[in-house]
Amino acid sequence: DIARRVNLCESCFGNECKTMSSDRGSPGLGQFQPTDEQIASFVQLTNCDEQHARFLLEATNGNVEAALSHLYDHSSEGHGGHAHGTAGGFGAAGADRARAAGTSGRPLPPRPRAPVGAPGITGRAPAAPALNNLGLVGNLLRLPFVVVRTGVGVLSTAISFSFTVAALIGDKVLPAPIMRTVRSAAAAFTGHGEDIDPAQQAQRFIQSYKAAYGDRHPRFIEASIRQATTQAKSEYKFLMVYLHSPEHQDTDKFCSDVLGSPELVTYANQHFVSWGGDVRYTDAYQLSGRLGVTAYPYVALLNTALDNRVQLIAAVQGLLPAEQLLAVMVRSVEEQGALLVAQRAELMERENDRLLREQQNAEYEQSLAADREREARREEERRKAEAEQRAREEEEARQQAAQQAEEKRKADKVNTIQRRREEKRASLPPEATPGQGVATALVRVRLPDGANTQRCFQADHLVQHVFDLVDSLDSTTFLSYNLSSNYPRKVFTQADGHVTLEAAGLTPNATLFVQPQDDE
DSSP states (O other), rough: OOOOOOHHHHHHTTOOOOOOOTTTOOOOOOOOOOHHHHHHHHHHHHOOOOHHHHHHHHTTTTTTHHHHHHHHHHSBOOOOEEEETTTTTHHHHHHHHHHHOOOOOOOOOOOOOOTTOOOOOOOOOOOOOOOSSSSHHHHHHHHHHHHHHHHHHHHHHHHHHHHHHHHHHHHHHOOOHHHHHHHHHHHHHOOOOOOOOOHHHHHHHHHHHHHOOOSSSSBBOOHHHHHHHHHHHTTTTTEEEEEEETTTHHHHIIIIIITOHHHHHHHHHHHEEEEETTSSSHHHHHHHHHTOOSSSSSEEEEEEOOSSSEEEEEEEESSSHHHHHHHHHHHHHHHHHHHHHHEEEEEEHHHHEEEEEHHHHHHHHHHHHHHHHHHHHHHHHHHHHHHHHHHHHHHHHHHHHHHHHHHHHHHHHHHHHHHHHHHHHHHOOOOOOOOSSOEEEEEEEEEEHHHHHHHEETTTSHHHHHHHHHSSSOOOOOOOEEEEEETTOOOOOOOGSBTTTTTTTSSSSSEEEEOOSSSO
């Protein structure tokens, strides 16, 4: 018996192992790949087959002494069932109980053949004739080989289809043991290592298992070993692994009497996530190499830690009574179940921490959003206030400019009127005197403010002189105006300035009203 504790990386099931720990001398779970020279030397030294030599060197990470010890230990002892207890699952007492299960003394059966495509296993194909460089002659010489190879492929496909049809018929009319023998022969003829994904491998194993042994067995899941470990971790359960070797002489009895035990099936379904695999398929074969399996049937309990390391809790190799295997499972759950409780507590703590962080982050984000919203409102109010201030300033500037323009206009108007007043006073002809033998016109002018003024002009003076009189008055505060009379109704403009007073009908006297024409 070999007691060991193995830590598997979850990535080991994907052909990438990064961490491994095992006791010295026991088969490890590393990714050591022996060279052809090492395998040839080991075969020459031990006279074993190349496949067995490769397996032993891989299992011991190239430790030749440990591989020899392992080879000769198992070649000299019986194949009786034995158990491995790790991580406190069970110790020497459990191993003694397991050892007592089988004492038949039969030799250890060989490890099942590697499936096609298994890592580290390479097939040897016959060397192709060196015809590649012969041009047309080479193509003609190569033609028979192509025809033969194509014919063999078609024949193999037809035979495989025939086996499939025969298996469907045989399942209906022949006993299960005979069909298992037929299926093994068919698999040996057609090959069992077609390239299918791990989930399909598990599905085919379960179908063949049900066909051979019925429906009473642990509830195997149809998934890859990687997916199975993930599911077991999520359900806080150990993963029960069963590696199935159809060619082993104890397989039928183990499946029927042990895995078919009602008590064991009930206990496994309640406490474990169960996964089974046929070692003729790559997924189960690779797992057997990493677990260092040397005897079949093989059952192990695995646990996936929170850091995704896979721990071997217990392992049973060989034929055991159902009661002893169940006892091993119960003992492992009792002693190592605390791992699951601790993992669940730690995971719940992590989940609570995550939820707390998410809540704090959400509150922080809400606070930031509220701050941003307040800042946006303040910025909008600031922009609005600035816009209003600019509008007020622009309006004030416009009004001020308009006022200044108006003041300037008024000042200019006043100055203009003042200059005009002075000019008109200087140019105004002397007032005429009536009764000196000259026709005169006495013109009375009424201003808008009610003021009256009059002046005597000669009858041949012009209407423009009347306008000059009005312009010379201090009461005249407008630039443009008309003069009008009531009887008869006449309006005189600046354009009428060349007309004489006599021609305008303003003799011997007249009254004219001043009518300002400015805008104001």
